[in-house]
Amino acid sequence: MISILIVDDHAVVRSGLRMLLEAQENLEVAGEASEGNEAYAMTEEQRPDLVLMDLSMPHGKDGLSATSEIKNKFPETNVLVLTMHDDEEYLFRAIQLGASGCILKNAPHDELIKAIHQVSKGDAYLYPSATKRLMEEYMTKVEKGKEGDRFSLLSDREKEVLALVAKGYSNKETGEKLIISVKTVEAHKANVMEKLQLKTRPELVEYAWKKGLFGYSI
Template identity: 40%
Template sequence: MTRIRVALVDDQALFRAGIRMLIESQPDLEFVGEAGDGEAGVELAASATPDVMLMDIRMPLLDGIAATEAIIAADAPSPRVLVLTTFDLDESAARAIRAGASGFVLKDADPEFLLAAIRTVHAGNAVIAASATRELLEHFAASRARPDAPESFATLTPREGEIFLLAAKGLSNTEIAAREFLSEATVKTHISRILGKLGLRDRVQLVVFAFEHNLVD
């Protein structure tokens, strides 16, 4: 069994120790390193090549937002970044998502939720279903001027447009399939095409795109 390689960037040593023990207790996960600031986190991403990186936001030297941007922009294949935050409505978390993170998890979340989030983003999905995430994105988007949708949005077919709006509202592939009378495999194909046409990495960026361009109520 190929295990999911997980790294952690957080400036609290006690918190890092707890997360390390949690990861190491899972047979399908492998803890490959930790760092106490953003600069060291960028170096860790390059040297340890994790599949998923847990990233705190507020850290010395380089914060989690700038570190996420640097990691995603690197030439090497970048890990999925899962942001750790203390507050469920935190504009910094939304900025990190815009920088390329695949979602966010509250630091006081249940251990089972964090483990599920790691597996979810590793599978290529995004941690976006939680109501707190949606509220955060709405809060963030409301604080910005909303431009018209870019020309790329017009390239979506009518069916892709419908699926885009449902995904932007946080519906899962299963829920979209049931509503649109499609198979889950077909929905997954549509989502992949939508992301490609819009130049988006995952469903989190799709939701941000929708809110920023005033495409959802």
């Protein structure tokens, strides 16, 4: 029997996943969590075989940080990441942090079950198209080599916006967290991209990770 912890900030999604998984003879749901801190605590308590981890959870610790903490403390627990199409740039980072695989949220149910079994056996499961795109972007970034450190050019507010955007927060969610308007968020983000000479969101995510901003206190 494979025990699974479901981590997603939407109760409806968790409920649907629970029904799907519990309908399988050899799968059982060990529990549910709505954000990263809760996921870590429940992993420590329940010791599930696998954590089905959402990446974007705006109202708590994000999935990347939670994956890193869980794998550091409980290396025997496998993590299978759930992601939307717009979150594909986070896939390679999740794998680097110890996730055993990634599956898109719109994948067929039988593909999800297949991924769970594959990861539980110790194998990796990578969604081909997402992996290919991320690998290409990552290698392009590596080939550019190290560029000058322009981080000191950012204001404290711009660093906060950079950290939240890199974690997957939308402009609206970033504005709500920082108590500023969406237009102000967009202006800060544009300034960050210009100052750091970045052109795409994956580049921004990679830069933020190198600077340790996924643990940036806001």
